[in-house]
Amino acid sequence: MADPKKLFIKTYGCQMNVYDSERMAEAMGADGYVTTETAEDADMVLLNTCHIREKAGEKLYSDLGRLKKLKAARPDVKIGVAGCVAQAEGAEIMRRMPIVDLVVGPQSYHRLPEMARANTPQVDTDFPLEDKFDLLPERKATRGPMAFLTVQEGCDKFCAFCVVPYTRGAEVSRDPQRILTEARGLVEKGVRDLTLLGQNVNAFHGDGWTLARLIRELAKVDGLERIRYTTSHPNDMDDDLIAAHGDLPKLMPYLHLPVQSGSDRILKAMNRKHTAEAYLRLIERIRAARPDILLSSDFIVGFPGETDQDFEDTLSLIRAVNYGAAYSFKYSARPGTPAAEKPEIDGAVADARLQTLQALITRQQRGLQEAMVGREVGVLYEKAGREAGQMIGKSDHLHAVFVNDPNGRVGEMVRVRILASSSNSLAGARIS
Ligand code: SAH
Ligand code: SF4
Ligand code: F3S
Helix, strand or coil, X not given: XXXXXXXXXXXXXXXXXXXXXXXHHHHHHCCCEEECCCCCCCCEEEEEECCCCHHHHHHHHHHHHHHHHHHHHCCCXXXXXXXXXXXXXXXXXXXXCCCCCEXXXXXXXXXXXXXXXXXXXXXXXXXXXXXXXXXXXXXCCCCCCEEEEECEECCCCCCCCCCHHHHCCCCEECCXXXXXXXXXXXXXXCCCEEEEECXXXXXXXXXXXXXXXXHHHHCCCCCCCEEEEECCCXXXXXXXXXXXXXXXXXECCEEECCCECCCHHHHHHCXXXXXXXXXXXXXXXXXXXXXXXXXXXXXXXXCCCCCHHHHHHHHHHHHHHCCCEEEEEECCCCCCCHXXXXXXXXXXXXXXXXXXXXXXXXXXHHHHHHCCCCCEEEEEEEEECCCCCEEEEEECCCCEEEEXXXXXXXXXXXXXXXXXXXXXXXXXXXXX
């Protein structure tokens, strides 16, 4: 038998891209490809791209620039571009970078093997009616006890700054029975901690189910010990989902609930369709259901028109919530979005605001992490640490925890007493 062909995939962007890359690797696997860790020894290089900010899109072109040499030395190497830049720019990518052989949008991955077999340039950025996941082969072995499962894609919210509704298309939910089947299959392969993914995961409405109903069904799956979901929109947090945080032990006490800004004026300009006050009231209700829940968020600083006062309002909101983590970004104008029509604020001002905001979040994150010292937590071992006998796992609150445990096994759930907190992780001792 001939040696299998080698596929190198580089993934940029969000967890949905991570999930998609795994599924694409499986689809290509059915066509005789195995994955490899470097582009140099690959027969095919696939860049799974992100379009969310300008820098993300530019990365594709700098990586393609570097791949020119490889293509010159081995013209048979296939170069593919997938993901959100593929969707946004389509054939334009090939005009700019003729080394690219194929461009495939996020809704057309099931066609990837066939496109890779072709001898002519291929572009597919259609939005087919079928669920692409049903057309892909069944999921195979996963890497470790934690896994992602995409349950919905796309977004109908049209925040004024965001490209996702254009690159991923309208909101589409998968069929709940298929999701349950996929989840059971993952558990059989050793998954214990499952994160349900969607651009707007709590807008899930597959076959009329809500996300809360889906989570309640998943909680009945034996062997599945932890359930998480991301990313949620504040306006889609319904009563049942909030209640589930209180009455489902398997639903983990961590919630990523992006607010973007704490200024009502900016929230309105962003088309977020809620106020800062409404967000804070929602957080209160979630904390009433699950008092120890750790919250995280996304923030954009320097949105067009943002004043010092608007930024102060964002800092006040952050102080009121006390976040365990957050992602924050300087506003980046994206072609085709309504906000891109508006004049931008001074870049240096936005940089300074970003630093101030990140310093505040870091203080909060460390404070909440230090509050874990002395507590007993559940830890799921994910991998061996660098030191002999060391295991690394995740707590219920998604903290990375280092444990000295020579007998520990990957995939094991243990009880740990937290002894110390450092900048990005905790250290603890196994107690059972
Ligand atoms: N669906 C999710 C997140 C989508 S993108 C949500 O609704 O929150 C992830 C994050 O990128 C966003 O939450 C936002 O903070 C950031 N982002 C999106 N577009 C951006 C832009 N044009 N400039 C800067 N940050 C942006
Ligand atoms: Fe983008 Fe807003 Fe949709 Fe999130 S909710 S994906 S920020 S448009
Ligand atoms: Fe980026 Fe597309 Fe995800 S733009 S953040 S990869 S949905």
